[in-house]
Amino acid sequence: xxxxxxxxxxxxxxxxxxxxxxxxxxxxxxxxxxxxxxxxxxxxxxxxxxxxxxxxxxxxxxxxxxxxxxxxxxxxxxxxxxxxxxxxxxxxxxxxxxxxxxxxxxxxxxxxxxxxxxxxxxxxxxxxxxxxxxxxxxxxxxxxxxxxxxxxxxxxxxxxxxxxxxxxxxxxxxxxxxxxxxxxxxxxxxxxxxxxxxxxxxxxxxxxxxxxxxxxxxxxxxxxxxxxxxxxxxxxxxxxxxxxxxxxxxxxxxxxxxxxxxxxxxxxxxxxxxxxx
Amino acid sequence: xxxxxxxxxxxxxxxxxxxxxxxxxxxxxxxxxxxxxxxxxxxxxxxxxxxxxxxxxxxxxxxxxxxxxxxxxxxxxxxxxxxxxxxxxxxxxxxxxxxxxxxxxxxxxxxxxxxxxxxxxxxxxxxxxxxxxxxxxxxxxxxxxxxxxxxxxxxxxxxxxxxxxxxxxxxxxxxxxxxxxxxxxxxxxxxxxxxxxxxxxxxxxxxxxxxxxxxxxxxxxxxxxxxxxxxxxxxxxxxxxxxxxxxxxxxxxxxxxxxxxxxxxxxxxxxxx
Ligand SMILES: Nc1ncnc2c1ncn2[C@@H]1O[C@H](COP(=O)(O)OP(=O)(O)O)[C@@H](O)[C@H]1O
Ligand SMILES: [Mg+2]
Numbered sequence: 070x071x072x073x074x075x076x077x078x079x080x081x082x083x084x085x086x087x088x089x090x091x092x093x094x095x096x097x098x099x100x101x102x103x104x105x106x107x108x109x110x111x112x113x114x115x116x117x118x119x120x121x122x123x124x125x126x127x128x129x130x131x132x133x134x135x136x137x138x139x140x141x142x143x144x145x146x147x148x149x150x151x152x153x154x155x156x157x158x159x160x161x162x163x164x165x166x167x168x169x170x171x172x173x174x175x176x177x178x179x180x181x182x183x184x185x186x187x188x189x190x191x192x193x194x195x196x197x198x199x200x201x202x203x204x205x206x207x208x209x210x211x212x213x214x215x216x217x218x219x220x221x222x223x224x225x226x227x228x229x230x231x232x233x234x235x236x237x238x239x240x241x242x243x244x245x246x247x248x249x250x251x252x253x254x255x256x257x258x259x260x261x262x263x264x265x266x267x268x269x270x271x272x273x274x275x276x277x278x279x280x281x282x283x284x285x286x287x288x289x290x291x292x293x294x295x296x297x298x299x300x301x302x303x304x305x306x307x308x309x310x311x312x313x314x315x316x317x318x319x320x321x322x323x324x325x326x327x328x329x330x331x332x333x334x335x336x337x338x339x340x341x342x343x344x345x346x
Numbered sequence: 347x348x349x350x351x352x353x354x355x356x357x358x359x360x361x362x363x364x365x366x367x368x369x370x371x372x373x374x375x376x377x378x379x380x381x382x383x384x385x386x387x388x389x390x391x392x393x394x395x396x397x398x399x400x401x402x403x404x405x406x407x408x409x410x411x412x413x414x415x416x417x418x419x420x421x422x423x424x425x426x427x428x429x430x431x432x433x434x435x436x437x438x439x440x441x442x443x444x445x446x447x448x449x450x451x452x453x454x455x456x457x458x459x460x461x462x463x464x465x466x467x468x469x470x471x472x473x474x475x476x477x478x479x480x481x482x483x484x485x486x487x488x489x490x491x492x493x494x495x496x497x498x499x500x501x502x503x504x505x506x507x508x509x510x511x512x513x514x515x516x517x518x519x520x521x522x523x524x525x526x527x528x529x530x531x532x533x534x535x536x537x538x539x540x541x542x543x544x545x546x547x548x549x550x551x552x553x554x555x556x557x558x559x560x561x562x563x564x565x566x567x568x569x570x571x572x573x574x575x576x577x578x579x580x581x582x583x584x585x586x587x588x589x590x591x592x593x594x595x596x597x598x599x600x601x602x603x604x605x606x607x608x609x610x611x612x613x614x615x616x617x618x619x
Binding site for chain 2 (some may be wrong): 228231232234235237238239241242243245246247248249250
């Protein structure tokens with residue numbers, strides 16, 4: 070029971086860290102960004118390489134992995150997404166999907182297609198109500214909560230945050246205040262991408278690193294964004310943990326159905342609460 | 347042409363401005379001039395292209411043809427936020443404030459632009475939007491439209507009339523040289539209309555203004571010049587009284603089913619009969 074809850078919370082935490090960027094990108098730029106999955110995957114691979122370079126310093130390797138997302142996200146935003154502004158949403162899907170495919174092949178070319186295992190960077194366990202839980206997973210859950218709190222502060226207190234919140238509501242109205250809203254959206258895009266990389270980094274030691282890891286997670290992440298509400302920061306948090314728990318509980322009953330259940334829940338939510346775009 | 351002296355030319359001018367959405371022409375070769383300090387009105391039936399004309403002027407819609415000039419400078423290709431920096435400010439037909447933010451923050455975002463000295467220092471953007479100077483300037487701007495008591499309300503809690511006042515407060519905080527108001531009285535109660543009228547009249551003359559309105563009665567005693575748009579074209583222009591007697595204008599209004607409002611506003615129902 071405890072381990073199911075802990076697993077659900079861990080998956081929820083990872084889903085949150087990945088999905089928040091996806092949701093914000095959709096909310097601000099109205100773009101469905103498949104390249105998000107690439108950044109997630111790259112984060113894990115850069116972590117892998119940096120662990121070798123630094124002789125196993127996980128924190129340092131993770132920081133480099135997150136930082137590596139900045140130029141990559143910048144390039145994707147500048148050279149692909151910016152050209153798709155105002156076009157049909159289909160173009161954005163095709164364009165960013167192309168980036169993902171190219172990226173996945175580049176990953177295979179650089180690191181090979183064989184899955185790369187990583188060991189638990191902490192390797193300690195803590196006993197909670199008679200069950201041994203990996204400390205690492207608790208750290209991941211705590212990080213997700215910290216990130217949520219940090220983003221709340223950022224969007225509720227800072228000038229930039231408020232510009233973005235206003236832009237989520239009405240881009241043209243923000244422009245009409247003399248504010249170049251697109252630069253702030255680019256900033257949010259890069260921030261969201263860094264979080265995607267962090268998601269890949271944090272999840273890597275729990276599963277394995279492989280070129281399609283991002284593509285796989287992206288579908289779950291879409292489910293989170295749709296259930297949580299496009300561009301809703303709190304909705305994304307709630308949906309992440311709820312769907313994480315759905316996965317954990319279903320997985321305990323019958324493993325193969327775990328992910329299918331996520332999409333079943335998504336379908337039900339969409340029927341009850343259709344999205345307006 | 348040489349150097350245009352300040353005040354010599356129109357503060358705002360469009361030359362053959364045209365907006366197309368696919369095959370549909372929403373604004374069709376509109377040429378328009380606004381003199382410095384003038385208050386002018388634009389009327390026209392629903393769908394005539396009035397709001398799109400404002401979108402062309404402010405840059406939210408790019409023209410398929412023609413040009414836009416602000417104080418003598420060609421701004422046709424300038425992005426919207428840069429036009430605001432040149433003093434071109436507008437409000438929207440459907441009042442446009444930020445529901446998700448507290449009332450005061452709507453103003454702070456505007457004040458940032460109006461007073462660059464508040465925006466100095468590298469940490470500025472990551473700092474709190476409630477710092478001293480910024481907050482004070484916001485409250486002052488809110489005071490101007492009589493909303494400072496509701497500074498900490500969530501904007502979504504305001505009535506439509508208060509939102510309209512807030513929107514005008516935001517516009518004024520941007521220190522406009524040219525202010526474009528798109529149906530500022532629409533959807534307001536009589537009492538609210540009176541309040542907004544008072545706000546608008548108080549600033550008249552200190553800046554140049556174009557007001558789109560559906561109910562002409564509010565405009566008549568305020569504007570020195572009235573333009574009529576119909577199917578994307580400016581079909582008549584001149585002193586309000588003259589324009590309203592124009593046979594083409596009358597036909598358009600009767601044809602569009604808008605005649606009653608026009609006639610009642612003029613109080614010349616007898617003449618129509
Ligand atoms: N973004 C747009 N895309 C397509 N058609 C538009 C757009 N904006 C306005 N229109 C069309 O242009 C015409 C003029 O609209 P508008 O300028 O809002 O008229 P008005 O403000 O005079 O009522 C309408 O037929 C409207 O449907
Ligand atoms: Mg209109």
